[in-house]
Amino acid sequence: MDTLIASFQMIASVEVIVVIALSSLYGLTIGCIPGLSATMATALLVPITFYLSPVAAVAAIISASAMAIFSGDIPGTLLRIPGTPASAAYTGEAYAFTKRGEPEVALGAALWFSAIGGIFGTLALMLIAPALAELALQFSSYEYFWLGCLGLLCATLVSSGSKPKAMAALMLGLLVSCVGMENAAGTPRFTFGSIELLSGIDVIAALVGVFAVAEVMRAMIAQPAPVIPRRKFGSILAGQWALTRQYKRQMMRGNIVGVMIGALPGAGSDMAAWVSYAISARFSKTPQKFGTGHPEGLVEAGSANNASLAAGWIPSLLFGIPGDTITAIAIGVLYMKGLNPGPTLFTQNAASMYAIYWVFIIANIIMIPLGIMMIRGTTYILQVPRWAIMSTVLLCCAVGVYAVTNSMASVLIAAGFGVVGYGLDRYGYSVAAFVLGIVMGPMVEENFVTSLIKSGGSITPFFDRPAAAVLAVLTLAGLFGPLLFRLIGGMRRRSTAH
Amino acid sequence: MLNADRIGGLLLSGLGIACIAASIQLPRIPGQPVGPAVFPIVVGVALCPCAVLILLSAGAVPEEEMIGDDLPAQYSPAMAALRLLLPPVILVLYVLAIEPLGFLIAGFSVIMATAVLLGGRMIYAVPLAAVMTVAIHSVFGTLLRVPLPDGLLALPW
Amino acid sequence: MERRNVLGVLGAAILGVSCAGAALAQDYPDRPITLILPWSAGGGSDAVARIVATGLERELGQPVNVVNRTGGNGVVGHQAIASARPDGYTIGLITAEINMMHRLGLTNLTYEAYRPLALINTDPAGIHVSADSDLASAGDLIEAIKGGETLRFSGSGQGSVWHLAMAGLLVRAELDPTAAVWVPSQGAAPAMQELASGGVEVVLSSIPEADAMVSAERAKTIAIMADQPDPKHPEIGTLAGQTGIDWTVASSWRGIVAPAGTPDDVAQRLEAALKVVYDSAEYQDFMDQRGFGLLWADAAGFGEWLADKEKQFGEVMAAAGMTAQ
Known part of the structure; x- marks a missing residue:
């Protein structure tokens, strides 16, 4: 009880409250600028946390990253340019709402289910962190390899249109991820002698290219879309309660998947969004509605990416092993502030720990009013003439990708990927599958190669560990299941015809 | 779409084969049973059947199901191709110009060029470009300490 | 190939001195300084770089901005420091990888492309095993390898300083350099995860990197x-x-350098400022709290340290077969 009161005093200071408010606004702004991910929002905060008290520093990171993950949905919905990789999975779906003139429905769902997912993830962090961390520690590269494969299987599920083309786009994405020397062997591949390419193709630069630059390119040859007449939006949240009741199963599934993926080191909110959206499409009663402005997938994926964000702190706080790229940065800040991760943090620094929980809950609650303001403000973008939006977007892209790597080469990469992204989309190759390949490639390859190094080239350990076996069965079922079903279905039809 | 898919399928199978060929030449790492070549080879091998399927099904997909195939005939094909490539070209010019000229001038030019190309009127485009460039510089350069080059012109803050 | 490039670097360095020397004078620094870090935000090196930058800011009276130039196992950032204009307005934090990357065939860059300013930290390799492991000492470890057991080591990437630590251990123990397996990882944290899940038997990393799991x-x-x-x-x-x-x-270390050809008076000004920063209570307390090892060497001492490491790393890497052909 004393620690509870002490923790409350820690966050009730003027400094912490001001920091939460400012970093929330900062996160909302950064998230909705194409080219700046939630990870980047966190990285750019590091120098500033230097001057803050420990709890305020952690509060800044928590609020900014939670807001940025939600806010990444805004440009995705309004302009078809996802602000963060976590939003890229369902950008097409959300944009379909805008084309229909109902952007506030998609954005309201993104906001409401982001907040719910965030709170669910926080509860998981508070109540079952040790158990989840225990589970996470059982995962070795064999399990991660299968997990990565499961992620890749989502490619055909998140993309509408031709399946071979989606697979081809995925493979192209995986090839892009091979560039550079960030592979297990530390050997430069496909770098054509360039020092800049040694670090590989930055995911954000590629994402900005295929979505934002390609969108500006499309604008160059297409007529401006007819301006949607401004009508008065109803309450943004009113419809959400109905959605919550209608899709409560999907929401819970998204929350749970998000927490699981978040708690596993090395897989973050990006993967959580993709996997949840794919699960949603796979088990939906109306899969044909996906991609046409259907809220079901948004509910599930929106909950999942924010739930995973909170759960990512579990292995970070307990073992100093980051759950995702955001907590990888946050761990550095924890050390810097004397909140060294480890079980002692929960015993010796219990008040600080509770303070961190409080910050999570506060951040996810104030996300709703701030988010509503943001939605009401940003939907005016649809009234702004296209030339003004697109020209500003192009400069934001250039500055944003430069800020990620501090290298002008990233701007050139974004320009090149603009051409690639336009071409893929124009000829029916799924851009979402392409991005999935770039995001997941390093994880799949690294775990594949290190597993083989560990086993001395044998593949038995891929199957004889219990967790690995379960994941392997899931992956193989996902891969061959549809084929099998079709074969059995075909045989049955033939036998009944006889 | 028939021809586009044939070309796409051929390009992709070529890429798959090129990738396998390039990967085979990658060095082996002493002490590692699997070297850097394995993964790109797997991807290259997987790309080839996809490419073949695309080739085989070329033209099979009905026209209206194609995504992004809603081009207006406003520009001639050559003109459209030229206009399409302008945004990437603007970014390349920006990269070349930013060191000597500095962010403010290069950024202003990016917004101006794109705005005018998209049909913005000068009288509105100039103030927009000026305000946005200064705003972006203030947020990134000043607040977030992104090292944007000053070049010929620097902000007083 | 390699010699030609060293000559090139030297040539560029001489040219740099003659061009840059004249313009600079007593009023250094009169604008912000950039400190390039080849590693990402949030890591240990990032924290050290930022502490040093704040200290330098106070000493020199100009902002010192840390710029993370990551990628290519440090090659990109180390190259960026070396190719910056040698005027004292770009300095960098370099790490042990500088003595290894050129032998791995990744770049032609060597420590000679820099003007050393100060060595500010070093951490020896710790040998970590799982809590329930039978290995209780380094002696047990050597015996196990001698007994034909194939132990799997991890800790960081292929060709990193901890990989060299393993290779050197085997070479100096007169064992076959292939008697143990190096499992590359993205850093100490994923390696500790592998250790806990039974994927590897031994992790080599500095003591503070293993602190949370211990x-x-x-x-x-x-x-x-x-x-x-x-x-x-x-x-x-x-x-x-x-x-x-x-x-x-094979210890990890961090040092501050300027590009080769930085004028003497500027380098001396920076070296003096770094000494004050190193001695400051803020730096000492921070390093102590993080568990990082403290070691100071001035510009001359750091230069000798670099040359010495270069030679010793070269011998072990050749013996262990880690050098690219």
Whole structure:
């Protein structure tokens, strides 16, 4: 009880409250600028946390990253340019709402289910962190390899249109991820002698290219879309309660998947969004509605990416092993502030720990009013003439990708990927599958190669560990299941015809 | 779409084969049973059947199901191709110009060029470009300490 | 190929001196300074770089901005420091990888492309095993390998300083360099995860990198590769003490450099400022709290350190077959 009161005093200071408010606004702004991910929002905060008290520093990171993950949905919905990789999975779906003139429905769902997912993830962090961390520690590269494969299987599920083309786009994405020397062997591949390419193709630069630059390119040859007449939006949240009741199963599934993926080191909110959206499409009663402005997938994926964000702190706080790229940065800040991760943090620094929980809950609650303001403000973008939006977007892209790597080469990469992204989309190759390949490639390859190094080239350990076996069965079922079903279905039809 | 898919399928199978060929030449790492070549080879091998399927099904997909195939005939094909490539070209010019000229001038030019190309009127485009460039510089350069080059012109803050 | 490039770098350096020397004078610095870091935000090197930058800011009266130029196992950032204009307005933090990357065939860049300013930290390799491991000392470890057991080591990437620590251990123990397997990882944290899940048997990393897992009783440190035990962990023996094997060269270290050709007066100004920063209570307390090892060497001493490491790393890498052909 004393620690509870002490923790409350820690966050009730003027400094912490001001920091939460400012970093929330900062996160909302950064998230909705194409080219700046939630990870980047966190990285750019590091120098500033230097001057803050420990709890305020952690509060800044928590609020900014939670807001940025939600806010990444805004440009995705309004302009078809996802602000963060976590939003890229369902950008097409959300944009379909805008084309229909109902952007506030998609954005309201993104906001409401982001907040719910965030709170669910926080509860998981508070109540079952040790158990989840225990589970996470059982995962070795064999399990991660299968997990990565499961992620890749989502490619055909998140993309509408031709399946071979989606697979081809995925493979192209995986090839892009091979560039550079960030592979297990530390050997430069496909770098054509360039020092800049040694670090590989930055995911954000590629994402900005295929979505934002390609969108500006499309604008160059297409007529401006007819301006949607401004009508008065109803309450943004009113419809959400109905959605919550209608899709409560999907929401819970998204929350749970998000927490699981978040708690596993090395897989973050990006993967959580993709996997949840794919699960949603796979088990939906109306899969044909996906991609046409259907809220079901948004509910599930929106909950999942924010739930995973909170759960990512579990292995970070307990073992100093980051759950995702955001907590990888946050761990550095924890050390810097004397909140060294480890079980002692929960015993010796219990008040600080509770303070961190409080910050999570506060951040996810104030996300709703701030988010509503943001939605009401940003939907005016649809009234702004296209030339003004697109020209500003192009400069934001250039500055944003430069800020990620501090290298002008990233701007050139974004320009090149603009051409690639336009071409893929124009000829029916799924851009979402392409991005999935770039995001997941390093994880799949690294775990594949290190597993083989560990086993001395044998593949038995891929199957004889219990967790690995379960994941392997899931992956193989996902891969061959549809084929099998079709074969059995075909045989049955033939036998009944006889 | 028939021809586009044939070309796409051929390009992709070529890429798959090129990738396998390039990967085979990658060095082996002493002490590692699997070297850097394995993964790109797997991807290259997987790309080839996809490419073949695309080739085989070329033209099979009905026209209206194609995504992004809603081009207006406003520009001639050559003109459209030229206009399409302008945004990437603007970014390349920006990269070349930013060191000597500095962010403010290069950024202003990016917004101006794109705005005018998209049909913005000068009288509105100039103030927009000026305000946005200064705003972006203030947020990134000043607040977030992104090292944007000053070049010929620097902000007083 | 390599010699031609060293000559090129030297030529560029001489040219740099003659061009840049004249313009600079007593009023250095009169604008912000950039400190390039080849590693990402949030890591240990990032924290050290930012502490140093704040200290320098106070000493020099100009902002010092840390710029993370990551990628290519440090090659990109190290190259960026070397190719910056040698005017004292771009400096960098370099790490042990500089003595290895050119031997791995990744770049032609060597330590000679820099003007050393100060060495500010070093951490020896700690040998960590799972908490329930039978290996209780470095002696057990060597015996196990001699007995034909294939132990899997991890800790960081292929061709990293901890990989060299393993290779050197095998070479100096007169074992076959392929008697143990190096499992590359993205850093100490994923390696500790592999250790806990039973994927590898041994993790080599600095003591602070293993701290959280050791205090969670998932891992234990059996020895460190240093001349002296760590003052904060006197119970952990040294490799030489446990086995008689003299191998302490592969330690991680951090130093501040300027591009070669930076004028003398500017370099001396920076060196003096760095000394004040190093001695400041802020820096000392921070390093102590993080568990990072403290070691100071001035510009001349740092230069000798670099040359010495270059030679010793070269011998072990050649013996272990880590050098690219």
